Amino acid sequence: MNNLIEKSYKTFRVDGCTDQKTFYFKIGKVDIKPGQFYMLNYNNSQKPFSVSHYDGENIGFTILKRGNTTLHMIENAKIGDYFGLTGPLGNSFHTEQYTNFLLIGGGVGAAPIYFLSEYLSKINKKNSVLFGSRTSSLCDFTHNLKSNKSATVSYYTDDNSGENQGFVTNGIEEILQKEKIDTVCLCGPEKMMIVASEKIKKFTSVPIQISMERYMKCGIGICGSCVLDDIGLRVCADGPVFDYELLITSKEFGKYHRNSGGLIEKF
Amino acid sequence: MNNLIEKSYKTFRVDGCTDQKTFYFKIGKVDIKPGQFYMLNYNNSQKPFSVSHYDGENIGFTILKRGNTTLHMIENAKIGDYFGLTGPLGNSFHTEQYTNFLLIGGGVGAAPIYFLSEYLSKINKKNSVLFGSRTSSLCDFTHNLKSNKSATVSYYTDDNSGENQGFVTNGIEEILQKEKIDTVCLCGPEKMMIVASEKIKKFTSVPIQISMERYMKCGIGICGSCVLDDIGLRVCADGPVFDYELLITSKEFGKYHRNSGGLIEKF
Amino acid sequence: MTHTIKFAGVNFNRNGVLASGILGVTGSSMIKTAQGGAGGITCKSISKNFRKGHPTPVLQVFKHGVINAVGLSSTGVDNSNNELRNVKNNSDAVVIASVFGGTEIEFKETIEELDSSVYDIIELNISCPNVADEFGHAFANSPHSASNVMRIARSATNKPIIVKLSPNYPNIGLIAKACEDAGADGITAINTVGPGMLIDINTFQPKLTNKVGGVSGPAILPIAIRAVYDIYKAVTIPIIGMGGITEVEDAIQMIAVGAQLYGVGTGILYHGIDIFNTINTGIDEYLREKNLQYDDLVGIVHKQ
Amino acid sequence: MTHTIKFAGVNFNRNGVLASGILGVTGSSMIKTAQGGAGGITCKSISKNFRKGHPTPVLQVFKHGVINAVGLSSTGVDNSNNELRNVKNNSDAVVIASVFGGTEIEFKETIEELDSSVYDIIELNISCPNVADEFGHAFANSPHSASNVMRIARSATNKPIIVKLSPNYPNIGLIAKACEDAGADGITAINTVGPGMLIDINTFQPKLTNKVGGVSGPAILPIAIRAVYDIYKAVTIPIIGMGGITEVEDAIQMIAVGAQLYGVGTGILYHGIDIFNTINTGIDEYLREKNLQYDDLVGIVHKQ
Numbered sequence A, B: 001m002n003n004l005i006e007k008s009y010k011t012f013r014v015d016g017c018t019d020q021k022t023f024y025f026k027i028g029k030v031d032i033k034p035g036q037f038y039m040l041n042y043n044n045s046q047k048p049f050s051v052s053h054y055d056g057e058n059i060g061f062t063i064l065k066r067g068n069t070t071l072h073m074i075e076n077a078k079i080g081d082y083f084g085l086t087g088p089l090g091n092s093f094h095t096e097q098y099t100n101f102l103l104i105g106g107g108v109g110a111a112p113i114y115f116l117s118e119y120l121s122k123i124n125k126k127n128s129v130l131f132g133s134r135t136s137s138l139c140d141f142t143h144n145l146k147s148n149k150s151a152t153v154s155y156y157t158d159d160n161s162g163e164n165q166g167f168v169t170n171g172i173e174e175i176l177q178k179e180k181i182d183t184v185c186l187c188g189p190e191k192m193m194i195v196a197s198e199k200i201k202k203f204t205s206v207p208i209q210i211s212m213e214r215y216m217k218c219g220i221g222i223c224g225s226c227v228l229d230d231i232g233l234r235v236c237a238d239g240p241v242f243d244y245e246l247l248i249t250s251k252e253f254g255k256y257h258r259n260s261g262g263l264i265e266k267f
Numbered sequence C, D: 001m002t003h004t005i006k007f008a009g010v011n012f013n014r015n016g017v018l019a020s021g022i023l024g025v026t027g028s029s030m031i032k033t034a035q036g037g038a039g040g041i042t043c044k045s046i047s048k049n050f051r052k053g054h055p056t057p058v059l060q061v062f063k064h065g066v067i068n069a070v071g072l073s074s075t076g077v078d079n080s081n082n083e084l085r086n087v088k089n090n091s092d093a094v095v096i097a098s099v100f101g102g103t104e105i106e107f108k109e110t111i112e113e114l115d116s117s118v119y120d121i122i123e124l125n126i127s128c129p130n131v132a133d134e135f136g137h138a139f140a141n142s143p144h145s146a147s148n149v150m151r152i153a154r155s156a157t158n159k160p161i162i163v164k165l166s167p168n169y170p171n172i173g174l175i176a177k178a179c180e181d182a183g184a185d186g187i188t189a190i191n192t193v194g195p196g197m198l199i200d201i202n203t204f205q206p207k208l209t210n211k212v213g214g215v216s217g218p219a220i221l222p223i224a225i226r227a228v229y230d231i232y233k234a235v236t237i238p239i240i241g242m243g244g245i246t247e248v249e250d251a252i253q254m255i256a257v258g259a260q261l262y263g264v265g266t267g268i269l270y271h272g273i274d275i276f277n278t279i280n281t282g283i284d285e286y287l288r289e290k291n292l293q294y295d296d297l298v299g300i301v302h303k304q
């Protein structure tokens, strides 16, 4: 229950560029699992953000400039400013039963994937990570993953500013051939996750875990704004991580989402 | 906190006579110590009553007909009727540090003394018990104490209907001479408790623990109706058991109490 | 309760109702909640036109409940018709269409634009405390204004109409009576209490963008019980009793003071949508133990 | 807070106030509570003549607070003079004499019969919800009736008079303003909420003899915070803010929305009378950490 009550913390470190920043807060010891998220409330604007870093004491959220809230946070929030944090919320990636992971983060979907890789390396589980982004600077916050022995990390950028050019999905085949992957974890644009999943399905039938994003008003499972058609599941409380096999039974997966007023918007 | 919330239980056994009855309820496992009391609510009449029996499963309250509430309970409550129970409330007799007890119960003050003796015998602590009452039938509910090896029980009645005639205080001297008593526990009319305490003081300086009775509206320490002048302590929440040395600093001890409206009534 | 209860002429298969505004935006979550054991499903209050609602944060949890100011967001009638049709076609729950309007006429027009085949009962939400800046006092503030909305709404549909009342104005019994006299087929009570406010002690800002929000959840149970007690004394039409119910004992209290059906909203936060199944099973067991019929329990407090 | 705060012209040595009706029957418990850290002590509301109050049970605890219907028992003015004199002579706390009357004149007469040397401030309790059967709506129900009592009471004493308001009527800000215009030196808010009711599910009887009782304790905190926020916007006289405070953070919220002093009643149930010391120390630490003065904190939410 305590995780549902908002508490405010001072941001003590801000990294990143003008398009995307990572904000850090000292929250002490909390039980947080990769895939979970927080509602972040800055100056009366609130949105859900995945945990992109947690070391047992400090938590980090990586925020991409997209619309009003994120613009407001990125342009105005400075070290010493308070954010209201509600969380951790939602479920998490299944990790216990697996030993060799393929992780794919597209765009700001890199945030939870970064934390997941950090976490897996800490418990010495092998993980191959593919990050895809518009431009390489948006992935800067993930670079230190390369120093982990358990992790192999590759980058794909649209603008050829990083390691590899092209879609992040290009890297999948090679890894699946080289590694005995026993689960795949995805977070990013739904179109990307669908292309990736279909590609993976051709090679292997390991479970594919997908972190979803939907418009959230409450983040705690009661307002109904994040529910998936027709499966009736709440992304905030039943997700955000769903099994691919379940997700493809939802008629909106990859096709549409709802906006703040509940109206359908096609992808 | 849960002890502060009233729950209703069916009375499954009623013992006693037309002047005094013991009502039993199956309440299951609760942490109850001798000296504690419950608020009993029968059909919208509520008063505090000491626990007079508890065996880890069933609780008993011994109720003497005195005024409206007790009359109502004794005349109307039958097996199967529900009572609202709030408790256990208040503090309890100190027992851990002592090994040989003198217990004195006057009138319906026998109720908590009965439970205390039961409890002490169960943990094999020696206890000498003196009960005083108007007439012997009012002490019937305590007779089975005699079967406990650790307990020695004597009765004093005003009307010569029992073992010994006269005041319960008459029995004190003999016991203090025979036994190495290291604490005395009293419950009964304040005049009796004062006479008893003064007598005891002459022989020994062991701690005297006194269970007090004052008009209670809430029983949980907030209404202020049971507070002792001038020490400002609440009989319900700071008591009902007080050390004699503390009590004699209260100017009302043995002299007066307050009624339901807060008005002073002399004893 | 797993046998049928008649409420305002409509048969409910189970006696729990999903409160308006909770998981009531899309058909799919309403269907899911019916599967969780709700016998009636109230959708989020529908307004004639699209309403965005207040900007987030619109909801904050405190130790004893929730404050919310969603601000009556609504997709408008057209979309709501589709979502409700989905519920109607894909669950056995009674569909209660909650409607909201800024004026009496808007209530009427909204009901008229609703496809009457997609709902079983209309609920008039005249008691939302979270749009006071926009609309001033809720219509539920007096017998006069409440019954006016009821009277005008009456002409818009042949289906039963129930009125949702607020605990934030005195004399809820009188207001219920005025609604009954104006033709209401039932009463829903209570909407959220207060409103309330919570402050962040680091930023000194109210924790909701709307500053204030209605209080719901376990904190308000005694107020809801009292309100339903008062209403039962005042009217003969049936009541959906809600406000703070999280456990079977809460629902039993609510029914005992006079609710024909119990409602749950915020309770879902603590126990998920299965709360309905849990409470229904609990009530069944309780009735068996007490050897009581459901109908005997309704309002039994008044018969003591 | 361990330094002096001026409220309605009176100096308080500490910024917490014991709410009326809690441990306020006898002088000795009020003195004891001042030792627990209360800077102001409000006695149980005094009526002109002896009042027995409602028969027990008059108070029931639920998971999130308390409902009570003590029913304004009072020893009458004479005895109260003695109890208050004891407090006045034996503690450094400001003595607030809460008075209650069934009519405007009774308020005046009660104040006149109080020995003016035994109290520092008069509090008019025009907001008790537990005597509705006897007296109908509380005077706190409208600006008109509230200010009437205030005006008539004004002639009875030269000491400061503060008015205790109810959250159970709309527009608490307007009512506070009317009291200010009628000469009030301060406002106390809030009295209990609702009222509420709880039912025993075995006997089907209300758990209080009076059936209904005002809700206090943590359940009502958001309502109290909002009420004090509204009052601060409406008036310039100072406010004693109470309702649901059990922790230092609650008191800080209360002060931040505009309370010059915070009050605690039911909180004593959870933390004993030391709650005042605990909260006072907590506020001091908080102010030090934030590098704020107490006066800066009062109403800071309105200055954001």
Ligand SMILES: Cc1cc2nc3c(=O)[nH]c(=O)nc-3n(C[C@H](O)[C@H](O)[C@H](O)COP(=O)(O)OP(=O)(O)OC[C@H]3O[C@@H](n4cnc5c(N)ncnc54)[C@H](O)[C@@H]3O)c2cc1C
Pocket: A037, A047, A048, A049, A050, A051, A052, A061, A062, A063, A064, A065, A066, A067, A068, A069, A070, A071, A108, A111, A112, A212, A213, A214, A215, A216, A240, A257, A259
């Ligand atoms: C569980 C979860 C975790 C998230 N984690 C992160 C994170 O770690 N970092 C991060 O930057 N963001 C994250 N988001 C997204 C974030 O919460 C905001 O929704 C997003 O940043 C846009 O907010 P905004 O107010 O800035 O833009 P808005 O003003 O709300 O919208 C800007 C534009 O984005 C579009 N948009 C908004 N929401 C969506 C959506 N769900 N799908 C597609 N388009 C949409 C709008 O239609 C509009 O065109 C997460 C979302 C969820 C649900």
Ligand SMILES: Cc1cc2nc3c(=O)[nH]c(=O)nc-3n(C[C@H](O)[C@H](O)[C@H](O)COP(=O)(O)OP(=O)(O)OC[C@H]3O[C@@H](n4cnc5c(N)ncnc54)[C@H](O)[C@@H]3O)c2cc1C
Pocket: B037, B047, B048, B049, B050, B051, B052, B061, B062, B063, B064, B065, B066, B067, B068, B069, B070, B071, B108, B111, B112, B212, B213, B214, B215, B216, B240, B257, B259
């Ligand atoms: C902690 C505690 C434990 C108690 N345990 C028991 C118990 O185990 N068994 C039991 O029978 N009773 C017990 N009592 C007493 C009981 O609560 C009632 O106060 C008593 O039975 C009288 O209640 P009534 O409503 O019947 O009488 P009332 O109608 O209240 O009064 C009847 C008469 O008794 C007098 N009286 C009431 N209270 C007191 C008092 N405190 N001191 C002196 N005279 C008083 C009245 O003035 C009146 O003359 C206990 C009280 C306390 C505070």
Ligand SMILES: Cc1cc2nc3c(=O)[nH]c(=O)nc-3n(C[C@H](O)[C@H](O)[C@H](O)COP(=O)(O)O)c2cc1C
Pocket: A222, A223, C019, C020, C021, C022, C044, C045, C059, C066, C068, C070, C072, C098, C125, C128, C164, C190, C191, C192, C215, C216, C217, C218, C220, C242, C243, C244, C245, C263, C264, C265, C266, C267
């Ligand atoms: C997030 C939220 C949104 C709500 N939206 C509405 C609404 O649109 N219409 C309405 O009539 N009531 C609305 N309510 C009030 C509930 O339907 C219900 O009356 C109230 O919350 C009390 O019940 P509860 O304590 O079980 O939640 C809302 C409540 C919450 C918590």
Ligand SMILES: Cc1cc2nc3c(=O)[nH]c(=O)nc-3n(C[C@H](O)[C@H](O)[C@H](O)COP(=O)(O)O)c2cc1C
Pocket: B222, B223, D019, D020, D021, D022, D044, D045, D059, D066, D068, D070, D072, D098, D125, D128, D164, D190, D191, D192, D215, D216, D217, D218, D220, D242, D243, D244, D245, D263, D264, D265, D266, D267
């Ligand atoms: C047992 C009890 C008795 C009360 N009696 C009075 C009273 O006599 N006069 C009054 O103005 N308020 C009375 N109140 C209301 C409190 O003073 C206070 O306004 C209310 O309880 C809210 O504060 P809290 O949540 O800190 O208790 C009483 C409250 C309780 C719980």
Ligand code: FES
Pocket: A215, A216, A217, A218, A219, A220, A221, A222, A223, A224, A225, A226, A227, A234, A235, A236, A237
């Ligand atoms: S965001 Fe409210 S239910 Fe998911």
Ligand code: FES
Pocket: B215, B216, B217, B218, B219, B220, B221, B222, B223, B224, B225, B226, B227, B234, B235, B236, B237
């Ligand atoms: S009985 Fe209320 S304080 Fe003791």
